[in-house]
Amino acid sequence: MAWAALAVNWLLRPKRPQVGDQRETYECGLKTQGPTWVQFRIGYFLYALIFLLFDVETIFLYPWAVKFQVLGLFAFIEMLIFIGILILGLWYAWKEGGLEWL
Amino acid sequence: MPVWELLSVELLTAFLGLGLLVLGLLVPKGQKRGLGYLAALGLVGIAALAFALREAQGVVWEGYIIDPFGTYFKLLFLFAAILTCVSSFEYIGRLGNGEGEYYALIILSTLGMMILASAGELITLYLGLELMTISFCILATYRRGDMKSAEAGIKYIILGALSSAILLYGLSLLYGSTGSTLIKDISLVVNSGGVTPLMVVGMIFLLGGFAFKMAAVPFHMWAPDVYEGAPTPVTAFLSVASKAAAFAAFLRVFFVALGDSHPLWAEVIVALTILSVVVGNLVAIPQKNIKRLLAYSSISQAGYLLLGIVAFSTLGVGAILYHSMLYVFANMGAFMVATVFYNADKSDEIQDYAGLARRSPLLAAVMLFSLLSLAGIPPLAGFVSKFYLFMAVIDQGYIWLAILAVLMSMVSVYYYLQVVKVMYLGDPPPGRPAIEVPLGVQIALACSLAVLFLFGIYPTPLTNYAFSSAAAFFH
Numbered sequence: 264m265a266w267a268a269l270a271v272n273w274l275l276r277p278k279r280p281q282v283g284d285q286r287e288t289y290e291c292g293l294k295t296q297g298p299t300w301v302q303f304r305i306g307y308f309l310y311a312l313i314f315l316l317f318d319v320e321t322i323f324l325y326p327w328a329v330k331f332q333v334l335g336l337f338a339f340i341e342m343l344i345f346i347g348i349l350i351l352g353l354w355y356a357w358k359e360g361g362l363e364w365l
Numbered sequence: 366m367p368v369w370e371l372l373s374v375e376l377l378t379a380f381l382g383l384g385l386l387v388l389g390l391l392v393p394k395g396q397k398r399g400l401g402y403l404a405a406l407g408l409v410g411i412a413a414l415a416f417a418l419r420e421a422q423g424v425v426w427e428g429y430i431i432d433p434f435g436t437y438f439k440l441l442f443l444f445a446a447i448l449t450c451v452s453s454f455e456y457i458g459r460l461g462n463g464e465g466e467y468y469a470l471i472i473l474s475t476l477g478m479m480i481l482a483s484a485g486e487l488i489t490l491y492l493g494l495e496l497m498t499i500s501f502c503i504l505a506t507y508r509r510g511d512m513k514s515a516e517a518g519i520k521y522i523i524l525g526a527l528s529s530a531i532l533l534y535g536l537s538l539l540y541g542s543t544g545s546t547l548i549k550d551i552s553l554v555v556n557s558g559g560v561t562p563l564m565v566v567g568m569i570f571l572l573g574g575f576a577f578k579m580a581a582v583p584f585h586m587w588a589p590d591v592y593e594g595a596p597t598p599v600t601a602f603l604s605v606a607s608k609a610a611a612f613a614a615f616l617r618v619f620f621v622a623l624g625d626s627h628p629l630w631a632e633v634i635v636a637l638t639i640l641s642v643v644v645g646n647l648v649a650i651p652q653k654n655i656k657r658l659l660a661y662s663s664i665s666q667a668g669y670l671l672l673g674i675v676a677f678s679t680l681g682v683g684a685i686l687y688h689s690m691l692y693v694f695a696n697m698g699a700f701m702v703a704t705v706f707y708n709a710d711k712s713d714e715i716q717d718y719a720g721l722a723r724r725s726p727l728l729a730a731v732m733l734f735s736l737l738s739l740a741g742i743p744p745l746a747g748f749v750s751k752f753y754l755f756m757a758v759i760d761q762g763y764i765w766l767a768i769l770a771v772l773m774s775m776v777s778v779y780y781y782l783q784v785v786k787v788m789y790l791g792d793p794p795p796g797r798p799a800i801e802v803p804l805g806v807q808i809a810l811a812c813s814l815a816v817l818f819l820f821g822i823y824p825t826p827l828t829n830y831a832f833s834s835a836a837a838f839f840h
């Protein structure tokens with residue numbers, strides 16, 4: 264079905280050559296300056312990883328915080344272990360220089 | 366039995382892995398050699414505990430099953446991890462980076478395999494699989510600055526992600542058509558004849574995902590390149606333990622959850638077996654690099670192990686357990702020799718092994734007997750285990766398959782003996798000194814050699830253990 268829809272579209276649609284701005288990537292705001300294939304520093308990647316660490320932590324902390332009363336001591340200890348492992352990861356990243364901008 | 370005791374092996378492994386990571390941060394650079402010793406000793410302790418708990422049986426929760434079958438595989442992973450650690454001391458010490466994390470990663474991937482072997486639920490299974498795979502991705506790139514190691518890592522990440530996606534898709538289809546992620550509940554649905562076309566599609570995806578981890582043809586493409594580029598101890602660990610873990614999870618999912626739909630997937634397994642045994646053995650012949658040769662040999666070994674799945678009987682499961690345990694020692698023996706040789710000569714080419722028998726009789730002897738055991742020559746253990754595998758398929762009427770496997774075993778003798786010929790009949794290059802083997806590796810080599818001979822001549826204790834575990838797992 265998907266292929267058929269694409270094929271019918273391709274057959275029926277008007278085929279006009281694109282001119283001028285039509286061939287450019289859609290973009291709002293300013294025009295791009297210079298080539299877009301620039302290399303990014305690997306440092307961004309490390310930052311992204313550490314950001315992910317805390318992002319995931321928060322996702323798990325929210326439901327636990329909302330249901331804190333119901334879940335009780337067992338969940339509390341479990342979350343402590345979870346946060347402990349994450350802190351270990353942060354400590355590792357810190358010690359290995361992951362938080363420094365090279 | 367309390368939950369703590371049932372889970373003690375996994376808990377201690379996790380604790381050891383995280384503890385080593387912390388110690389790696391505290392110990393100053395240049396003094397990290399001790400971490401490796403600590404890792405090996407810790408693993409020996411955990412293996413002893415797992416052996417003591419080998420009869421333990423219980424359900425931690427419905428999704429995590431402790432049984433003799435799972436514990437057998439955990440022992441296997443632990444043995445492989447111990448031998449890997451012992452053979453890594455010098456190799457990783459010389460790399461000069463990340464010595465602390467290395468052992469932690471090895472142990473965490475072992476933990477992933479343990480979860481895989483005990484998982485009674487699809488999400489838990491996937492969690493274990495990813496813990497294992499991600500650790501291996503990092504380990505494969507450990508030779509920093511080496512193009513081939515980087516290639517190995519990238520290939521393993523991309524193809525591993527692809528196979529994980531396929532497996533996950535299969536798991537979701539299985540969940541969608543049965544309404545449960547618990548293996549127990551899925552088997553109830555299958556028992557009552559509720560196999561839908563959607564479920565069959567799910568099974569095919571699952572098969573593909575598992576076959577990738579087993580490195581069975583046609584899902585083997587990644588294996589030779591990754592094996593060649595990864596650090597040799599990591600290659601050894603990857604080739605034995607991750608393969609065995611895939612078999613453990615496969616048996617749990619397909620024999621327990623999907624056991625009653627056996628006729629639907631049996632033919633596919635037969636095809637995988639034939640392809641793996643034939644392609645693995647034939648393509649191994651022209652290999653010039655010892656790690657690539659062992660990679661293709663491990664593909665063919667996956668084919669032999671699949672014979673046990675084709676048999677779909679207690680004998681078949683027992684034969685898989687028995688063969689995979691001895692495969693650990695034979696393959697680790699060969700790879701340990703390759704590691705020591707690489708440390709001395711910086712080469713993995715088979716032609717450079719010329720005259721190894723005169724430079725180090727121990728290394729040459731271990732390589733010889735490991736290869737002969739892989740080929741299945743009596744009185745080595747590999748003969749007995751292959752015998753059980755062939756027996757298992759003949760019992761089910763697949764005589765032609767057994768004949769094919771035996772013929773391909775003959776082919777394998779040829780390329781294994783090519784290496785032996787170079788080692789024993791070749792002349793050592795002039796000016797090359799004798800190779801010093803570190804004491805720890807000497808002990809590990811002697812242990813694997815002893816296992817290969819002991820269970821070749823007197824296999825009863827291990828066969829009893831393997832077959833009783835199999836009988837408890839699969840009726």
